[in-house]
Amino acid sequence: MITPPLAPDVLARYPGLEKLGRTATRLHPRPGAVAATDSHVGGPLLWPADEPWPTCVTPYMVQEEVPIPVELVARMRAAERGRRQSHILAEGEIELHQEIAALVGPGFVGWGSRGGGPVVGYRYVPRPHLTPNPMMALAQLRAQDVPDLPRPGGADLLQVLWCPFEHSAGPWGPTVELRWRREADLTDLLAEPPRGEVGTDGYVPRQCRLHPEQIVEYPYPEELPEGLRRLVDEQDEEGGDDDEDYVDTFMAPGWKVGGYADWSLTDPHPTPCPRCAGPTTLALVIDSSERGTGRWQPTRADGEPDHDPYEPTGVVVGRHGALRVFVCLSCPDVPFLLNQQ
Structure with a gap:
């Protein structure tokens, strides 16, 4: 895949910007069969046979429905009819919302009905895994293939795993594990990893080259x-x-390693190391789509436009956003921080 170069006059509009350029590696995942020796999304990992496969013991979140009494619903509907403007709450509505939230309890996220059924309140509550849940392989990246991959301690292989359930610890979504390795050290390999339970289909990646x-x-x-x-x-x-638009012109969409973080949804905020509180480095962006339009629409090596799927990996993060992995390259064991946009 080849990204078309910037037009010659684009950088000239912003004197001094060129010296702030930083390399990143667009991964361009596309569906296809992969092997454990490849860099990939959703394929088998080069995993040592004598190393335990990681599991998740963090409680996951499930949605529950709580019936709302008919008389409370009637009071709410009556208050809604008293609005002078549809988007401005009538007197007493805030108090009724608070009454519903108190009735539903901790984890309240709203109320409504489905298919004309009874009105219920919705809440998310934690539920423990019955047994530690084996994590799912999400990606494997080799420094030989991905030039911007960090190499802490001389590592040349990064393996990313996650538990495909919703969790509230950290950003809402999967729990994540990273493994940094030297590929040359991997000899006796695990033949078949354990399979865990899946709570959210959008966290199950398709195999992608x-x-x-x-x-x-x-x-x-x-x-x-x-x-x-x-x-x-x-x-x-x-x-x-x-x-x-500046962001659409100068910041790459999709799965990538390195480069800069796009803060379009929340504005920038610190990403300190969870151990030393020092600065971290953007290591990986796990995106819900490639959004390869305009400036970033890639072409194939033969010069033809790339018309592969808009969402090749099948992974959907948050509200169709991206999960970013920031790592501390100064601390032992490479602690990391997750951020979702």
Whole structure:
């Protein structure tokens, strides 16, 4: 896969931006059979036979329905009819919402009905795994294939596993394990990993081959020096058919290793190491889609447009967002931090 280069005049609009460029490797996952010796999404791992397979013991979240008394529903409907404008709550509605939330209990996320059935309240509650749940292989990345892969302690292989249930610890979603290895040390391998239970289909990856491509991207606007940030704001305000959105132009979408983090949903916030509180490095972005449009629409090596699936891995994170893995390369055992956008 090949990303078309920037137009010659694009960087010239932002004097000084070029020196802030940082390489990242777009992984370009596409469905296909893979082997344990490959870099991939959703395939078998080079796993030592004498090393226990990781399991998850963190309680997962399940949705429960709590019946709401008919008279409380009637009071709520009556209050709604008293609105002067449909989007502005009537007097007493806030108190009724609070009454429903108290009735439903901890974990309350809303109320409603399905298919014309009775009105119920919804809440998420933790439930323990009956037994430790074997994690699922999500990805394997080899430094030989992925030039921007960090290499802590000389590692040249990263394996990512997760528990495919919703959890509330950290960002809402799967629990995650990382394994950094030296591929040359792996000789006696596990033939068949244990299989665990699955709670969310969107956390089960399709097997995908990777087509790594190293590109250059640039910082999120609010992480730019003040002068450049003002210039970006001015360009965005001017708009016009010939102007492209800064993020869409300078920050790669999809699965990638390295580069800069896109903070479009939450604005930037610190990502300190959970152990030493020092800075971390963006190691991996696990995205729900490749969103390869416009500037980032890749072409194949033969020059033809790439028309492979918009969501090749089948993985859906959060509300169709991305899970980012930040690692501390200064601490032993490479502690990591998860962030979801």
